[in-house]
Amino acid sequence: xxxxxNSAMQIFTEALRLPPEARRDYLDRTCAGDExxxxxxxxxxRANDRAGRFLEELxxxxxxxxxxxxxxxxxxxxxxxxxxxxxxIGEGGWGVVFLAEQKEPVRRQVALKVIKPGMDTxxxxxxxxxxxxxxxxxxxxxxxxxxDAGATQTGRPFFVMELVRGIKITDYCDQNSLTTRERLELFxxxxxxxxxxxxxxxxxxxIKPSNLLVTLHDGRPVPKVIDxxxxxxxxxxxxxxxxxxxxxxxxxxxxxxxxxxxxxxGLDIDTRSDIYALGVLLYELLSGTTPFDRERLRTLGFxxxxxITANQHELLCSRALTEGLQQAEESLDCHVHDGFGNLxxxxxxxxxxxxxxxxxxxxxxxxASFDDL
Amino acid sequence: xxxxxxxxxxxxxxxxxxxxxxxxxxxxxxRRNAAxxxxxxxxxxxxxxxxxxxxxxxxxxxxxxxxxxSRAHFFHAASEAMxxxxxxxxxxxxxxxxxxxxxxxxxxxxxPAAPSADEHLLAVHEVLDKMASEHPAEAQLVKLKYFAGMTxxxxxxxxxISVSTVKNYWTFSRAWLLNxxxxx
Numbered sequence: 001x002x003x004x005x006n007s008a009m010q011i012f013t014e015a016l017r018l019p020p021e022a023r024r025d026y027l028d029r030t031c032a033g034d035e036x037x038x039x040x041x042x043x044x045x046r047a048n049d050r051a052g053r054f055l056e057e058l059x060x061x062x063x064x065x066x067x068x069x070x071x072x073x074x075x076x077x078x079x080x081x082x083x084x085x086x087x088x089i090g091e092g093g094w095g096v097v098f099l100a101e102q103k104e105p106v107r108r109q110v111a112l113k114v115i116k117p118g119m120d121t122x123x124x125x126x127x128x129x130x131x132x133x134x135x136x137x138x139x140x141x142x143x144x145x146x147x148d149a150g151a152t153q154t155g156r157p158f159f160v161m162e163l164v165r166g167i168k169i170t171d172y173c174d175q176n177s178l179t180t181r182e183r184l185e186l187f188x189x190x191x192x193x194x195x196x197x198x199x200x201x202x203x204x205x206x207i208k209p210s211n212l213l214v215t216l217h218d219g220r221p222v223p224k225v226i227d228x229x230x231x232x233x234x235x236x237x238x239x240x241x242x243x244x245x246x247x248x249x250x251x252x253x254x255x256x257x258x259x260x261x262x263x264x265x266g267l268d269i270d271t272r273s274d275i276y277a278l279g280v281l282l283y284e285l286l287s288g289t290t291p292f293d294r295e296r297l298r299t300l301g302f303x304x305x306x307x308i309t310a311n312q313h314e315l316l317c318s319r320a321l322t323e324g325l326q327q328a329e330e331s332l333d334c335h336v337h338d339g340f341g342n343l344x345x346x347x348x349x350x351x352x353x354x355x356x357x358x359x360x361x362x363x364x365x366x367x368a369s370f371d372d373l
Numbered sequence: 374x375x376x377x378x379x380x381x382x383x384x385x386x387x388x389x390x391x392x393x394x395x396x397x398x399x400x401x402x403x404r405r406n407a408a409x410x411x412x413x414x415x416x417x418x419x420x421x422x423x424x425x426x427x428x429x430x431x432x433x434x435x436x437x438x439x440x441x442x443s444r445a446h447f448f449h450a451a452s453e454a455m456x457x458x459x460x461x462x463x464x465x466x467x468x469x470x471x472x473x474x475x476x477x478x479x480x481x482x483x484x485p486a487a488p489s490a491d492e493h494l495l496a497v498h499e500v501l502d503k504m505a506s507e508h509p510a511e512a513q514l515v516k517l518k519y520f521a522g523m524t525x526x527x528x529x530x531x532x533x534i535s536v537s538t539v540k541n542y543w544t545f546s547r548a549w550l551l552n553x554x555x556x557x
Contacts, residue, residue, distance in 0.1 A: 051551055058519055059520070
């Protein structure tokens with residue numbers, strides 16, 4: 001710090017104490033012979049006159065606006081209630097899934113899903129609680145239980161689920177080179193689980209490969225449906241005050257969205273959306289891709305998606321699916337005399353929902369012939 | 374003994390890198406706490422930097438009988454950390470306004486006055502280091518008052534000067550900064 005700086009500060013402060021007309025003389029005295037110093041102080045005095053409220057309003061920085069996240073909040077090692085997070089095992093537009101250890105009343109490992117910020121936690125939890133009773137009444141070997149729900153310290157909703165150590169159904173089929181018949185068998189088992197839930201009045205609303213995990217029991221692949229009850233609880237409602245400009249975060253899974261879901265008319269989604277999603281799943285299992293190209297979907301605007309889904313998707317799906325079934329029958333090397341019969345007979349019908357219903361019927365028949373699990 | 378106290382003592386002993394360590398610790402703590410509070414999403418919420426800084430003090434040092442100079446080190450480091458957080462945020466907002474990545478915005482909370490507060494923030498930040506080389510005490514005061522939101526009395530205590538000196542420094546600083554921003 002120079003002596004000059006110091007004096008500039010002192011002269012400035014002193015000058016302000018004097019009435020304006022006395023300042024000039026004061027500067028003459030104190031800055032005699034030092035034009036630099038005088039200029040400095042004069043500039044400062046002028047600035048002071050203009051200062052007004054400058055910097056008087058301190059940065060409140062975080063005012064009136066919702067920030068999504070400043071870095072990750074929950075992380076391995078953290079404790080949420082009686083669960084200790086161990087490691088992250090999944091991530092999506094809706095939030096993050098952790099492997100966690102439940103401490104009490106029993107010690108066991110669970111899957112803990114924390115929903116991203118931006119949701120009205122109270123209503124998410126409320127919607128979940130409304131279904132909780134019904135969910136608790138479900139007891140099916142292919143349905144993973146949701147064990148608990150709550151809010152984290154940071155105010156975000158979380159769900160605790162039975163831990164399913166498996167891989168998603170499409171990956172399982174591909175990695176293990178499952179034959180058409182084996183894929184159909186898996187599919188029928190999934191249908192059986194969904195039908196069971198529907199009979200209890202519970203709709204999944206978000207059936208897609210990542211919610212269908214395949215595990216092995218005695219060497220046999222068993223699909224397990226996860227996330228029952230969560231999609232409904234976390235479903236976003238559109239309000240006219242909110243802008244959604246980040247497409248994928250909002251839309252969820254367009255490839256699996258049924259026409260009535262895409263419409264977002266506010267009408268209650270019923271079991272038909274699940275049936276539709278199952279049809280898309282079957283298509284994917286048989287052909288290795290969804291009826292609509294995922295990449296293409298991502299680049300479309302929301303309105304276009306709605307239009308396509310509502311008008312054409314189902315038609316195209318149905319056509320594609322029944323072609324797939326045609327090929328399936330051709331590749332089957334045995335005479336179909338079990339539950340597949342009616343399913344494959346659908347190939348003439350060109351209605352994917354019809355196909356799925358036949359698969360559900362097949363599940364009832366075929367169930368008896370599979371080992372008890 | 375808390376992590377922060379250990380680092381504070383290291384700063385006092387003049388250990389190289391100790392100040393940097395302290396800064397990093399406070400930066401992480403303040404940022405995390407801000408995120409926690411923001412996640413609560415209370416309507417109409419304004420989150421004050423000064424609240425975050427004081428909470429960090431209580432949480433990290435609180436009952437550990439810090440010395441006077443420890444306290445000074447803490448608040449200086451905290452105000453620098455707060456400065457960085459505020460600047461990062463202001464820059465990100467500026468990028469977004471100019472067509473960068475979009476985020477979901479709640480129009481109810483939109484405050485058209487906010488941009489100019491951010492502009493001041495960024496402008497002050499840019500000239501503050503220059504000020505510190507010519508007027509270190511005054512610059513330190515700006516950091517404590519403006520970035521950490523401390524009151525005149527609190528600043529006086531941390532810097533070990535009188536309240537009237539604080540006020541003089543503040544008047545001078547505003548004039549200096551305004552002049553530098555407009556003509557520099």
